[in-house]
Amino acid sequence: MGKENLVENGSGQYSEKPKATFSLIMGVAMAVIGSSFQYGYNIAVVNAPADEIKDFFFGPYKTVVIINSTTPAYNYTTAMTSLNSTQFPFTEAVIKTETIVVDEDLRVYRDNMYAIAVSAFAASGMVGSILVGPVVKRFGRCGGLMVNNCISLIAAVFLGFSKLANSFIMIIIGRVFIGIFAGLATGIVPMYIGEISPKEWRGAIGVLNQLLITIGILVAQLLGLQGALGTPDLWPILLGFTAIPSIIQIIARPFMPKSPRYLLIDQHKSDEARNTLVKLRGTDNIASEMDEMQNEADSEISVGQMSIAQLFKDHTVRWQLIIVLSIMVAQQLSGINAVFFYTNEIFESAKIPAGNQQDLASVGVGVVNVLMTIVSVGVIEWAGRKSLLVWGFGMMIFWCIAMTVVLNLLQTITVAWISYLSIACVIGYIVGFAIGPGPVPWLVTAELFRQAARPPAFMIACLLNWTCNFLIGIGFPAVNKATGPYVFLIFMVVCIAITVFLSLVMPETKGKTFQEINNLFAKRNGVRESSTNNDKSMRIPLKDFGNEAGDRV
Template identity: 50%
Template sequence: MAESEADQENQKLTALLVAAVAISVLGSSFQYGYNIAVVNAPAKLIQSYFFDLDEISNTTAEPLTLVSVYNTSHGVNGPTDYPLNPATVGVEKVNEENEEQELTDSQLFLWSFTVSIYTVGGMVGSFSTGFCVKKMGRKGTLLASNSLSIVGAILMGTSKVADSLEMIIVARFLLGILAGLATGVVPLYIGEISPKRIRGGVGVVHQLSITVGLLTAQVLSLNEILGTEQLWPLLLAFTGVPSIIQLCVLPFLPESPRSLLIDKSNELKAREALTKFRGTRDVSNEIREMRREADAEKQTQQLSAWKVLKNKPVRWQLISVVFLQVVQQLCGINAIFFYLNRILEDAGVPASMQNYASVGVGSVNVVMTIISVFLMDAAGRKILLAGGYAIAAVFCALMTASLNLKDEISWMSYLSIASVIGFIIGFAIGPGPVPWILTTEFFRQSTRPAASAIGSGLNWTFNFTLALIFPFMQKAMGPYVFLFFLAVCVVATVYIIMVVPETKNKTFQEINLMFAKRNKIKNANLDMNGEDDPLPL
């Protein structure tokens, strides 16, 4: 059915919609990215203070790559993009003879725990999404989560004065919970308040804000700004600033209209909220579409994660979301950044310039994610997702070749840098942002919160799992580890082409019907209990 001029007008951005999206990602998604990267550059300063490195005698501590591997697990683009520099973790020149001081085994474990506890918090937060959204709503969950950030900021900002590394550990756990909630709630909220025609582009803003948070942490960590012995507590505490801004603004913005109408049966408030977001009183068609979804689910309460797992009408939606979230972690983005410092060193980049080079790489990530905002609703989700993994697969092959041949062919080190940039381009345009968008689009109101919790929870779980197994993979396979990531990218490309539908310009109801045949639902007009829905969809 052709859209009326009023419908087309309602598909545009309004000032209030922009404000709601911006403030929701600033206080949540941005902090997710920021706290991934913020401990990287000042790691040596923090260790020197709490472990009193100047007094450590030489030991036979374990190799320090485990710490950097733990930190590579924290990214989003999937969880982390910017790991600790292995060269700065616990190794310090102490005299002219270049003797090395290393962390003792117990100190190494404590620092590893400090870094990795962020991921544990992320798992807790992501699996709590469904419960929190049910009890507090989308906006209420975002507001409540700011308490975690503010408490965390206070703990980290005063940790040096209190001489307590434990305060940083507790703070990173709390911030991990915030990040886990962000990966579940933010895509849910901005996906539900956005018009279907621009929902994909708006959805990318969640991923974009994560990359901007990463880059902001890298920039503020430079020696010229906050990355100094005196100012690193302020660098860690900066995470509380976005939360304060969100607390001041978000209460004045509307709740998700879909949540108000479908979950709380309050059509009057839903219409008021939708009118504000669209900038017009002519929102009848969207309200009608929400009513139809509400009627289709009127016998269905919001489902728990366990009930969603057993729910036949959403089986392939859930399989696809689980697959996309898992392969996002297994595709190799963390390994690419694990090799980054070595690649830069092989290419002749001085150690003093490597932080600036990392900022440059982070800038590429941000720029390509910005580009994906404009491509998402023009090209579509499926082509960007499949194409992104295909591009990443090509550069995994080139990375394997360049790392193996760099000692024989001098210019191969530059091919390594090009491969890093190429991989980031492929990841940023599709595999980074699209899984979060599809997690919102694949499900109707009763299953969306639980499905979002399952998807983001598994993302964090495999994020943590990769942190544990990657050291052994890297030790056993060396640069050939990228062949594993090549295989993951190829499998992901094939699955997306064969299974994942294009959701561009589709309503949530229409997307659900696209899966009906694959779910072996004989009557496409079914509610979420598998019973006939008398309403035409």
């Protein structure tokens, strides 16, 4: 084996470099394209065509009333040709005056009905998160994705044909189904890609989950523009588009590998797990990884998959659970989805002109979100999980303060350029979120728990995340109205609290096996470290490389 195929583990030992095999690429790509993309898409898809949908189902709340009035007008032609006649050279001119009449009751009804459809996504997302454990236990990780695609297709039918059926109830039902889909996806996808990824790439691959979410948000913003599908005629296609990623994933199912950890630890199929792992790694040298999984399987053979109640009672995962739940709460209560759900309203309060300028500003926010998540993919295995979380939340603190200052200035200063500072503040806020607090929480949830605890951990983490998401979606307009330009100070307090907490208690997990990560918490949890072979079977001393390696040392 040549040295070019090995990577140093930091202790003078070498292990074989991971390979981007076809099996690994297909598993990760189809999981994030078919599921994560849809989650992001459906976060933002209802924003742009909101007025068109409300106008179709409930009618416009603004009506133009034309008032006709008459006034004498001098007719020059009649006067010149009829000087000797008795015809009076004056006629009555009709003046048309347009007045916009606002039906306030209809406006409130429209907004309330649409709020129900929007919030149904987050409410049913909570239901989907509760189903993560039972679904992956019954169908496995890969099979769970296929079950979830069926839910997505049902949602697409209701959403896409709602206009044809002239039924707003179908919009609400569609949003309920797609919310259940999203709740399941937020648990199953990071679990699946984390279990099939080599430990050296688990961070970067885990961030791909969030990257496709951000791309989904951006695509929804672009397709929702008036020049695309956000029109009175095409918005059903915009909503029904969510079926396409599911169809792609279903077609690609035969090429997606099962989780070898699920096969070995949960189903005790060691031969199938070994064959799957060989395809994923592109090598027969998988003894160390098989041993690590087998050790975990042996230690949990009498446990099986934990329930949520058992998870909370198990003191061996106490601090892992505290950290993950704290991050999930902070991710949502930092206000990120308030920004995405109500971007146009935020820009309107900052006096950005309505229409194309607000839409383009929203798209700009989406582009930055994607670009900075790509940066996170590139640096996470270098910077580490903890650093990206701490620095990301730290940046959000600064931009919350900046946004508060800008919004206050707008109360007293009418200079146009100050309004556009709000765009810069929102973009800065998104940069901080996208670099760490956006992608990393889902990754560390997959990393911090052993196999038996992972499904219930995802269930409770996703449930808490979706609950906070729902509360932000429902409560932000009222809070924003009550606090005015100081609303971002609430988010700032959350960011400060989580930054201090993570700095003090969270360990770094990059490049470590699941068993090694579990041992990082042993002392804090008050338990003994479990034995691990630390991948010794794949580690090769430099002296075994031959003279060439020795000369280079």
